[in-house]
Amino acid sequence: MATNQWWASESFWRKTAIWVTGVSLIVLMILTVDTLPQISAGSKRVPAYSVINYRIDYVFDETRNVQAPVIGVKEPLFGKELSEAEAEALVAHGKLTVQAKNCMGCHTLLGNGAYYAPDLTKAWLDQYWGSKEVREELMVDFIKDPSNKLHNSIGRRMPKLAVTDDEAHAVVAFLKWMSSIDTNGFPYNFKPIEQEN
Amino acid sequence: MIEPASLANFFTIFFSAAMVIMLGALYALLFAYSRLKHDPRLMPVAYLSYIGLFVATLFLADAANLLKHPLWPVIVVLMLVGYLLAPHAIWHLCVGTHAEEQENTELLPSKNL
């Protein structure tokens, strides 16, 4: 048998390893450059923070064959229309609160996190809040002190996490904004709260 | 781009996907062992594993609706061809990379490292 075939040599595979790694990284960079603008706030897939001034729904899209968020009529959160800067500040405060309280220690957001509590991707649209008229206040109340609220039949409860009134409002704003992100149909078969009058 | 699997197909997907990987490894294992031991009787068993992999891949492709959209059938074909050829290629690599060793040990049996 011939020895030292070029395709079995150390130097060939060293070069191959370097090239494969390099090319993969370059492709990943190119894809990243293409993806980041598409998921920046204010893009088609990830709406601007001022989307919280509008009704958000989650409707089956025939052409894409999955559910997609639909931005509807003006429906300001807590009845107060916010400028882009105000909306961003509010959602940012909400996101900071979500991190500081380690919500992902129990919940999933966009499906990532822990599995001890429900996914929050479309929590804003959840039928559990009853009707859209009471939803906002119920959510604020719940986040501030969930310990005495009805959760489920298995006795699992969310603890009271010292969330202030401002923080709770901000978290609701964050949740409303997050529900407007186009997540390619995740979660599947979600039945949103009734929002038509 | 995708058609989500239907509830009835969940089990088929989990099972056939697991079989693809496990039969892929079994095929590779038997293939290598047969070549190593110069035992041609094992080779049909190896290819039988590959046929199992082939069938599992088709079940997976069907259950996960892979054949209904562009690009996904390409991935299915790549899997079928790739898993067939990978053990061959890697066996050649093993022989190729160890060729020098075998020669060296014949010539210089005492020289290590």
Add this chain to the structure above:
Amino acid sequence: MATTIGRLDGANLNGGQKLAVKYFFVAMILFGAQILFGMVAGLQYLKPDLFYGVLDFSVNRMVHVNAMIVWMLYGFIGSVYWMLEEESQHEVVGLKLGNLIFYVLTAAVTVVVLVYLFVQIGPGEQSSIWLINEGREYIEAPRWADIGIVVSVLVFFYNVAATFSKGKYTGIAGVLVLDLLALFGIYFAGMFYTTNISIDQYWWWWVIHLWVEATWEVLVACIMAYGLMKVLGVRRKIVETWLYIEVALMFGSGILGLGHHYFWIGTPEYWFTIGGLFSALEPIPLVAMVVHAVFDAGAKHIKNSNHPAMAWLIAHAFGNFFGAGVWGFMHTLPQINLYTHGTQWSASHGHLAFFGAYATIIIAVFYLAMQQWRGKVWMAGDLPGNGWKWKWALGLLNMGMVGMTVALLISGYEQSQIERAIGGSTWMGYFAAQAHPWFMQGMWWREVFGTMFAAGFVILMWDLWSIGKHETRPMQVAASQE
């Protein structure tokens, strides 16, 4: 040397190895912490009022996953220091600084854990992220600790790169240095705050995926390459050629395999096909290992001088194959991942893959370290008590892990149907699935097998502490080549 056989004696270790065993010691403590907090968190699924408002699930889970990341990093750093002097044939450069940094890093880890346990959460302000926790799964460590980690790791990187530069810069060294650079460079991707959760998760996955499915794998391949030469006497040229082959296959499939995390976080649809394709490629390096292992087993006449380490390396091969390969591929295609993403399916896969791919090989290195530390002592067959301790530890840990994995799989399977497909992941859908008997039984069995796993850990620690004690036989000759 012969006089110290059977006793722990620092004279048996070189400078890097003395530092390595410190890292191993902390790694073992954190491994224990991981198990303890995992069991408490698992118990809270069954007894939701346990420690409610005192030590909530979120805290236990955070400590559980963080302890894992840190003990594995400690295990890796220790393993690299372990092999550094022999591989480079040079004393570790800047060893004093390396020692100092070990204590600084360990003190920082201790403070982080204490803050996790006793402060837990903060107000919704930047200060919480800087001082308490970042609330981002796996990389919850507050920003001050991030910076500390980066500094520590830079010192470690300097030790490694400078030692290789002054000594022999081998092929393994080349891969290792570049891989460490990538591993730590990637950490920066997780060190910033952004309101936009899609961008947040985009970069978060760079850290998590490119660690676990790329740079960690290559780091382990470097340790393996060194181990194969050391333990089995495989020729360097072959080992290094195969290291390059594995790097090409792992990075070639793993880097763009990142795509399978970009299905549902807001990213465009083209990631479906990229993620699907590279996920289908990711088993190829595993197939390569199978073929090569068979080839090597035939080409070599193996006389193995450390039976526990060898057994754990075999567990590594199986664990990596089933945990990463089979369990990964079962739910990775987007057509099914839509239903399994973020359920106990992920937990099942995570448990088996982390344990199979990483915990096993670090445990193997622990055994190699103990053997050397006790003066290259006998660790082949005929151990006192027929080696029952390492065998039971191996059996209980592996069976415990497989049991937990299967239990979580059953829960996840039920969850993907009841919560995801039928219930649409709503609040009601979620709790309908959580209350289902299949789910609850899965959680019970997870706890039972978790207890088994914990028992295995206790015996493992006992064994590592006692194996080779009072042994008089020297190590069996490593290997004979044919």
